[in-house]
Amino acid sequence: MRKSFILAGCALATGVAVLAALAMRPQTQSGVALPETVMVAPGQIAFRPLGNFSREGKASTPGALPVEVAGFEIMKYQVSRAEYLACVADGACEDVGTGEGGYAQTMVNWADATAYAAWFSRQTGETWRLPSEPEWQRAAAERQGDAAPDEGELDPGTRMLSQYERGVLLRGSSSPALRPLGGFGENSLGLADLGGNVWEWTDGCMATGRLAADGSIEASEPYCGVRIAGGRHRAAVIDFVRDASVGGCAVGLPPDHLGFRLVREG
Template sequence: MSFSHSWIEAVPAASVSIVTAFTGIAWWNVPPAMVTAETVLVPAGAFDFEPTGEFVEGGIEIDPGDRPVVFRHPIEIMKFQVTLSDYQRCVSARKCDAPDTRSADGEAPVVGINFLDAEAYADWYSSLTGEEWRLPAPEEWAYVAAERFAGEVFTRAQDPSNPAIAWIRRYEEQILLDREPDPVIHPAGHFGPNSNGVADLGGNVWEWTSGCYTRIEQDSDGNSLGAPYQNCGIRIAEGVHRSYMSNFIRNGKSGGCAVGTPPDHLGFRLVKDAESSSGLARLGRTFAKLMSL
């Protein structure tokens, strides 16, 4: 695994000088350099996405079908999931809670992570780097995952007008129900890159996204009946299949709202907002970081 420049090298010299003038803190007193995660830039484009949530018509859950999604800007995403050693830096800074993991391999993905842990890390990492990092939206994760995206498998109703859909669903469900759990926490890169060059998607670590559980009732013409119900205490984790998990759950096998076979492990990776790398945004975060010392 390779890394880009260190945090201190990423801060423009002019910014360091200005911050020093305001705070009286010399640049050499900045905390030890932190390497930044290797990222992949996935080009802008469009794809058909099976939306998240529960769609109900006449009291019966239905399959809403795929819907077009367009990304007008590239998506910059971490090539690997956040590792244990990466996450432990946040724990050492007292900005993250310790994970529930049995692995001691710092280069393996951090697991035993709930949604709130992942959010705390994103906030800390953003402050440290002077850039805006966040969990991907489900649509972003699916687009980046490409051929490794599975999405909904267990929860969609049959389409009476097309029995082939029901047969395919049952076949996919049976494969996943027969899938053997993989409790081993493999090193980063174990499952290899996908066609976009992003590693370990669809492996045995499900990844938290920013998506909330939603329930949408609609009429026979596909029109929504009232406002959608949304519960952000339940979040979406993507992996071998989509899972709806309570945001405080660290172990998918312990409960939550997982559908189908529970996730082997829960971890995460982050995406970077392009506009966050502007000079003023970086300077503001750098100033806030040094003021907190």
């Protein structure tokens, strides 16, 4: 119990410090505060498409491939409730009823996140967008896990159980209770709350395809009615879903919460 109180106190103190820092951010002529960002250097990741693949008529998992990711600039923190409410007040975003406070904006679907990105781009005169899947994975660094490792010749039932168990392991035992911004600390690149309990929308789509006998991808098509959310493990979530914990996760374990952060282009 004492440990829980200490952790809660640390998270609250971190949140207060973050809110103070956010209040001091520079503003645009429209009065919108510019977010703190982190420059992520170019690098290589081992990227595995997430979706439904078959090999010789049986469900299978494609192997991870090396992908080079160009450098990019991304928000240090997830978009907050206060930031999102400014978009709601301007009539450009849906009010999802989460209220105010120094927390990440959750209960948002993919359309909500892209609507905010479009509004924020207009307010700042800059281009802001959701990160690609490879960009998000590169930004997450050590905070992102793979719930679908190479599984050899496992039968479909054993394969699904293996992925479920690995997803549970990656999630750990932390509570689904939201923490203030910054409450999950920073990763090795200086980005906050990646790998916490708020999964983040990307512009990635679930893939469907066919693998060759050697496991390489022979054919693949995106299905963009289902989008990829990054977190401790990736999740494929139907794009109109705001609360995946009660349903709507097409592949993998459902996220505790859905939020987002944006990439600045140029």
